[in-house]
Amino acid sequence: MALFDKFNKLASERAELFPTGLSPFETRIEEVYSPTEARIGGRRVLLAGTNNYLGLTFAPECIEAAHKAIEREGTGTTGSRMANGSYGGHYALEAELGDFYRCNSVIVFSTGYLASLGLIGTLAGVQDIILLDADCHASIYDACRLSGAQIIRFRHNDVADLEKRLQRLKEHTDNTLIVVEGIYSMLGDRAPLAEIVAVKRHYGGYLVVDEAHSLGVLGEHGRGLSEEAGVATEVDFVLGTFSKSLGAVGGFLASNHPESEFLRYASRPYIFTASPSPSVIASTRAALQLLRDRPQLRERLWANATQLYRQLQALGYQLGPEPSPVVATLLGSRQQAVAFWQGLLEHGIYVNLVLPPAAPGGYTLVRCSVSAAHTPAQIDTICQAFADLQAILEQPDAPKPQGG
């Protein structure tokens, strides 16, 4: 088999699903007008698939902070965190996140993906064991592979299955990492964290919670699921990203284990890639301040999320298990999902199309993500488009897992 032959299957699937050559996965956003509006092709669209949970990408405070940082410090750091890429702003952001999470060690990475690789891929080694939820994000799977540890997958949100696996490990739990997410990115459901913590307390192990989709979304202060579930002090490592509720790009690790500071010397994704640009750090700091100062953003977000979930449910759509800012609609075949996605775009609504294996359980889905910046009228517009497209689903192709 020649080098490129491995793409043959992809090429034929792509040709079959997108015969006109226009793939939803190559969407080009020509202009962005606001956190909720943009132009795609010739069409003005409502953005309902962005992870822009608090709608802060155009917040004047963030834009101004980014401007000032560019003028003062230039466009890029041109170096790694370990060399010339740690400015005052990077350390200040770490201190502010430390204050927010009440953690004495916070490390900023260039993306959330790299934070995951930097923690899990470095801390766990070939002698160690990782227990991960089956629905964990690809960044976590990749981090596990990088670690070389024994990787054991447990059924999604199934604490009894996790417990059985911890039992099987017997005395080996002191070198075991358990990895879960705050809100799962595809179906929008959250981990049963209090129960997971109880099991960890009983059997041992260290717990990582990736709060990528729950930072600014859950908890009284927006710290995430660990706060909402009241178990923040028993979570060993919090992973997070600046690319969703904070409206920028970058990631972090927060921990109260003082040893995690050694990751600055041991973690290759910290050492061998350039640090976030000064403007990115500055807008992130401003966004974190807004997240803390304006709990009403979280209230708006949840009002919108609940409105969308309830209305789509009333239309008879099969959704993820609970209302959340990620609202996933489960569809049938790949062809049906693609047609549905295209129909939404023709109605002026952009959402995310997710096909297996990226979607769990063999489902195909369109994934809406709600923003605090959506107006109730915009949520109604989204629902109206879903109502108009119900005919697509009446074809004999009911939602069911594909091929497994």
Place this chain on the structure above:
Amino acid sequence: MAEYRQILDRLYTHLRPMAPQGMTLEEDTDLISEFGLDSVNVMDLLLEVEEDFDISVPLNLLADIRTPKDLACAITRLLEAG
């Protein structure tokens, strides 16, 4: 290897419901290129098999598991290791 045959038969009971139309399953059927599973199907199959045999199979082993026979051998070894 007396147990091997029984393990294989139990694996077949998990695999058969996943079989594409008209596909027969042999010890040496390639689960991905012939049987048509994708990498996530294989991991999900593993969850069922793990429950059935009351073991955890590290995903690291999947790199060397292409056929029912490979999987049955891996399970045999894990059961023996206790």
